[in-house]
Each structure stands twice: as C-alpha cells, then as structure tokens.
Amino acid sequence: MDIRPSIYRIALVSMVVASLLSCNAQKGKKQGEHALRVSRDELYADSAMAANMQSLKQIFYSMPSPLETALILKRAGAGYNGSLLNSIDNVSRYTTIRSMALNLGIYSTDLSYASLFDQTQTTISYMAATKKMAEGLGILNAIDEQTIRHLEENVNNRDVIMETIPETFLNTNSILEEDDRVAVGSIILVGGWVEGLYIATSLVADPTKADKEFVCRIIDQKFSIESVIKLLEQNSSNEDVKAVFDDVLEIKQVFDQMQIVTSDIEIIPDSSTNVTTLRAQNTTTVNPTLFAELKRRVATMRTKYTS
Amino acid sequence: MKSRIHILLVFSLMLLLPALGHGQCKNFAKKVCRLELSPYIHDGNYNAAILTEGEEAELFKTFYAGQEYRMAVCGSESLPKVEFTVMTVDRKVIYSNASNGYASNWTFNVEATQQLIVVVKVPSAASSSDDDELCSGCVSIMFGLKIDA
Numbered sequence: 057m058d059i060r061p062s063i064y065r066i067a068l069v070s071m072v073v074a075s076l077l078s079c080n081a082q083k084g085k086k087q088g089e090h091a092l093r094v095s096r097d098e099l100y101a102d103s104a105m106a107a108n109m110q111s112l113k114q115i116f117y118s119m120p121s122p123l124e125t126a127l128i129l130k131r132a133g134a135g136y137n138g139s140l141l142n143s144i145d146n147v148s149r150y151t152t153i154r155s156m157a158l159n160l161g162i163y164s165t166d167l168s169y170a171s172l173f174d175q176t177q178t179t180i181s182y183m184a185a186t187k188k189m190a191e192g193l194g195i196l197n198a199i200d201e202q203t204i205r206h207l208e209e210n211v212n213n214r215d216v217i218m219e220t221i222p223e224t225f226l227n228t229n230s231i232l233e234e235d236d237r238v239a240v241g242s243i244i245l246v247g248g249w250v251e252g253l254y255i256a257t258s259l260v261a262d263p264t265k266a267d268k269e270f271v272c273r274i275i276d277q278k279f280s281i282e283s284v285i286k287l288l289e290q291n292s293s294n295e296d297v298k299a300v301f302d303d304v305l306e307i308k309q310v311f312d313q314m315q316i317v318t319s320d321i322e323i324i325p326d327s328s329t330n331v332t333t334l335r336a337q338n339t340t341t342v343n344p345t346l347f348a349e350l351k352r353r354v355a356t357m358r359t360k361y362t363s
Numbered sequence: 364m365k366s367r368i369h370i371l372l373v374f375s376l377m378l379l380l381p382a383l384g385h386g387q388c389k390n391f392a393k394k395v396c397r398l399e400l401s402p403y404i405h406d407g408n409y410n411a412a413i414l415t416e417g418e419e420a421e422l423f424k425t426f427y428a429g430q431e432y433r434m435a436v437c438g439s440e441s442l443p444k445v446e447f448t449v450m451t452v453d454r455k456v457i458y459s460n461a462s463n464g465y466a467s468n469w470t471f472n473v474e475a476t477q478q479l480i481v482v483v484k485v486p487s488a489a490s491s492s493d494d495d496e497l498c499s500g501c502v503s504i505m506f507g508l509k510i511d512a
Contacts, residue, residue, distance in 0.1 A: 225407025276476040
C-alpha cells in the first residue's frame with residue numbers, strides 16, 4: 057500500500073487545524089486568546105529547571121526607531137536637506153539580504169525625516185522604496201499597494217501619515233520576528249540608526265559653531281550604541297550581522313573617547329497633566345577633532361551601505 | 364505506518380504552534396496595546412514576548428532629552444495584572460505601576476538623555492497554586508512619541 061497520500065492528507069489536516077487556530081486567535085479576547093496553559097509538573101520537571109527559569113530572563117535592547125531618530129533630529133533643531141537622502145534611484149543596486157535590510161532601515165529614516173518636514177511627495181516616493189526593499193526581503197504584507205494609495209490619497213493629512221509610517225515599521229518588525237528572522241530586523245534597525253547619524257553629522261560643519269543642543273544630541277548616541285552592540289551580539293551567529301557588527305565597532309571606538317557626565321535624576325510628577333518630568337543634567341565635552349573623526353567614519357559606513 | 368503519521372502530525376504542529384504564539388502577540392500588540400498610547404504616536408518598534416507567570420523581562424532603551432514619551436505595558440487578559448518598573452542603569456526605581464493602581468501606561472519627559480531599564484513581571488496568580496497550572500500569555504511593551512503639530 058502506498059502511504060504517501062495518507063501522509064499528505066494528515067499533513068494537510070494538521071495545517072488546516074493550525075491555520076484555524078491562527079484565525080481563532082485573531083478574533084479577540086472573548087475567546088480567551090493569547091493564552092497557553094502549562095502544568096507546573098511539566099514546567100518544573102525538576103528543581104534545576106525551576107532554577108533555570110529564574111535565570112532565563114528575556115532581555116530586549118530597544119534602539120531608536122527610524123521615526124524616533126528623525127524626531128530627535130527635528131526637535132534638536134535640524135533643518136531639512138533633501139540632498140542628504142539616499143537616492144531612490146539606488147533601489148535596484150540592493151540585491152543581497154544585507155544590503156536590502158540596511159537600506160530598508162536607511163530609506164525608513166529618510167521617509168520619516170521627509171514626513172516630519174512635510175515633504176509629502178518625497179514621503180510617498182520613499183515609502184515606495186521601502187516597499188521594494190521589504191518585498192526583496194520576503195516581507196510581502198508589511199507595506200502593500202493599499203498603504204501607498206492611502207498615503208497618496210491623504211497626502212495633506214498629517215495624522216494619517218503619522219499613523220501609517222509607524223504601522224509599516226511595526227508590520228515589518230513583527231513579521232520578521234514571526235518568521236524567526238530577528239537578525240534581519242536588527243540589521244534594518246542599524247541601517248536606520250546609521251542614516252540618522254549620517255544626516256545629523258552632515259548638518260554640522262563645525263561643532264564649535266553649531267547649535268550646542270544639536271551637537272549634544274549627536275553625542276548622546278553614545279548611549280544608543282551600547283544597545284546597538286548588545287542587539288547585534290544577540291544575533292552574532294548570523295554572517296550579515298557579523299559584518300555589520302565590525303562596522304559598528306569602528307563608530308563605537310570614537311564614541312568611547314567622548315565623555316558624557318550624567319547627574320542623578322530628580323522625579324517631578326505633575327498631577328494636572330499626568331506627565332512626569334525626569335530632571336537631570338548631562339555634561340558633554342565636545343572635542344572637534346573627535347567629532348570630525350566620527351563624522352568621517354559615519355560617512356564611510358553609510359557610503360559602504362548605500363553604494 | 365501509524366508511527367510515521369504520528370511523527371508527521373506532531374512535527375507539523377510543532378512547526379506551526381510557535382508561529383501561532385507570535386501571530387497572537389503581533390495582533391495583541393497592534394490591536395490592543397497600541398491603543399494605550401493614544402494620542403501619542405507609536406514609534407514603530409515591536410517589543411513583545413510570551414511570558415509565563417513568575418517570569419520577568421527587561422528592556423533597555425535610551426530616552427532623548429526634550430522628548431515626551433508614553434510607554435504602555437500590556438498583558439493578555441489571561442494573565443494576572445502585569446507589573447512594570449522603570450529604573451536607572453544603577454537600578455534606582457523611578458516608577459512602578461504597582462504603586463499606581465497597576466496603570467498600563469506612564470507618560471514622562473526627560474530633560475537629559477538617559478538610558479533606562481523597563482522591568483516587566485508577570486506575577487504568579489493567587490489561584491494558580493490551587494489548579495496546578497501556570498498561565499502564559501503575550502506581554503507587549505510599546506513606546507509613543509509626542510509629535511508637535
């Protein structure tokens with residue numbers, strides 16, 4: 057007897073059952089979704105395992121998203137300079153997983169930067185570029201035609217733009233995590249972060265003459281680079297991550313020579329606004345030579361990623 | 364033959380169940396937790412995990428000077444109320460939702476750029492020792508940004 061048709065039938069039934077479970081999972085809380093029950097006996101099969109449960113704490117390193125990066129730039133006083141964006145004509149150059157992931161991050165920061173400065177046509181063009189990168193990475197549903205159409209139809213509606221952009225990032229990140237491709241997600245974030253650093257440093261010709269607050273926000277990236285390193289270390293078995301990691305270390309070497317002295321934090325709640333202020337002061341020393349070296353290394357890295 | 368079919372069945376389910384968990388988490392983050400951020404704009408990052416009663420997770424993030432943030436920490440309905448604590452890197456507690464009625468969000472601004480740690484804990488439910496089961500569910504940490512008009 058040929059057993060193959062039966063096996064296929066069983067496999068098909070398993071997949072249908074699982075897909076039905078997935079559909080049910082999306083129907084809302086009433087059906088008690090998002091819950092898994094595990095018996096204590098199964099979980100704590102022995103005391104050693106119970107001890108391990110305590111040590112297996114999940115750690116996340118959250119980097120600034122492309123939208124946050126662009127917002128930091130704007131809030132610190134950056135102006136808009138469209139010539140700094142990675143040209144969308146370069147899209148066809150990116151054919152490897154690494155280059156597509158990096159440039160998905162780069163274009164995402166560019167589109168966030170353009171959108172915050174109300175550059176509507178550029179925003180739509182760069183959304184299309186991110187769509188191409190996402191498709192190349194096999195993230196087909198993250199940014200679809202409907203998203204682009206929705207942006208075009210609401211080109212003057214800032215609320216819609218500000219809702220759509222983070223939603224596409226969220227879709228991209230969550231789909232990658234779902235597909236067990238967290239390493240690719242980390243490369244995208246690094247691409248976005250480097251682009252923010254590139255735009256910021258390019259806007260400063262001379263740190264001694266530039267707006268002090270703006271320069272301080274750039275040097276504040278010393279805090280974020282620690283998260284960048286940790287995030288990449290979590291995915292260090294991936295060859296593409298290894299390559300990016302080496303580049304990030306080049307930048308870290310410069311940040312390591314920069315000093316930020318932090319004060320204690322004073323917590324000031326405001327019951328009328330429900331917004332708590334964390335009062336503190338950082339003292340940042342800017343060395344023009346080091347700043348120039350940072351700018352040079354960031355530009356080299358960004359050229360490597362976009363060419 | 365039956366054993367081969369069983370193995371295939373088990374493997375199919377093993378392959379698909381993790382995706383089911385992640386899919387649940389994604390939808391939970393998008394459709395439930397993100398709403399907690401309103402009117403702040405979600406930053407676009409996805410931080411979510413399946414946690415079991417008694418488990419903790421930590422998130423390290425840099426918050427930038429001059430920016431106002433709202434963070435939301437949400438757990439599935441099946442879980443006990445999720446606790447979250449915001450600490451400095453030297454583990455000094457800045458905020459604990461346990462001291463604030465287990466609020467699911469907290470809004471703050473930072474005058475100087477800070478790296479902070481968000482510690483999320485799913486407490487053990489009081490009843491769980493009786494029914495001999497531990498509950499797992501999705502826990503999501505999301506950040507919203509205040510964007511000036």
